[in-house]
Amino acid sequence: MSAVKEPTSVKRRTKGENTRKLILNSAIRILALHGIKGTTHRAVAANANIQLSLTTYYFKDIQELIYEAFLLSSQKTNEIISPTWTAAFELIESYDKTSLRKVTVKQELCQKLADLSAHYFHHRIVNDPIELSVEQLMFAEAQFIPKLDEVVKQHQNTLLAPCIKLCRYFNKQTAEVDADIMLTMFRQLEYRNLYLGEAIDVENIKAVTHRMFSLLMRLKP
Numbered sequence: 001m002s003a004v005k006e007p008t009s010v011k012r013r014t015k016g017e018n019t020r021k022l023i024l025n026s027a028i029r030i031l032a033l034h035g036i037k038g039t040t041h042r043a044v045a046a047n048a049n050i051q052l053s054l055t056t057y058y059f060k061d062i063q064e065l066i067y068e069a070f071l072l073s074s075q076k077t078n079e080i081i082s083p084t085w086t087a088a089f090e091l092i093e094s095y096d097k098t099s100l101r102k103v104t105v106k107q108e109l110c111q112k113l114a115d116l117s118a119h120y121f122h123h124r125i126v127n128d129p130i131e132l133s134v135e136q137l138m139f140a141e142a143q144f145i146p147k148l149d150e151v152v153k154q155h156q157n158t159l160l161a162p163c164i165k166l167c168r169y170f171n172k173q174t175a176e177v178d179a180d181i182m183l184t185m186f187r188q189l190e191y192r193n194l195y196l197g198e199a200i201d202v203e204n205i206k207a208v209t210h211r212m213f214s215l216l217m218r219l220k221p
Helices: 008-034 041-048 052-058 062-093 103-127 129-141 148-168 175-199 202-216
Strands: none
Touching (some): 008 041, 008 052, 008 129, 041 052, 041 062, 062 103, 062 129, 062 148, 103 129, 103 202, 129 148, 129 175, 148 175
16 A cells, blocks of 8 residues: 655645744854844854755845744743743642641742752753843843834743742732742843853852742741
């Protein structure tokens, strides 16, 4: 029995989608390395190792290419951080509400959340420096590229939502404010340690996040 051949139109569409994604991923790398001004069709084509005509075919306007690259980078970031948040919520929900009233149990949970956070930050900084760099650039450039405003707002809300959810486990009344503080601190930890790579001080990050979770749970130092 002969195998069913994939229609030519489907093959072309798949190839086109793969080429388009290759161009966007190359644009993300160029944005991280050379910023907005250094992101040109020629630079992206060279990074992707494809003909210049292909980048201009899929993205005639360089601004559109940059916008789409920022959008894809935002989506990739959300995919990267999602498993860690899932693990954090599962960890918290493994404790019943009655036991969480005990100081010793809160201390245990606090330490586990700090350990989880430190592991995440180390992995993110070492393995995803490109996305982190582009995220910084995206926030900085939004004031100059009006079209990016909506992407930045959506990205911010996506980052903030799990912080709010976590904070609500411990204090619903101030969850939004606590989450804002948490997200700001998380960003600072990522951005200030980005240049260190493998030399990142995991114990320092663990101490900082432990202190933050302690304050959130109202644990005494």
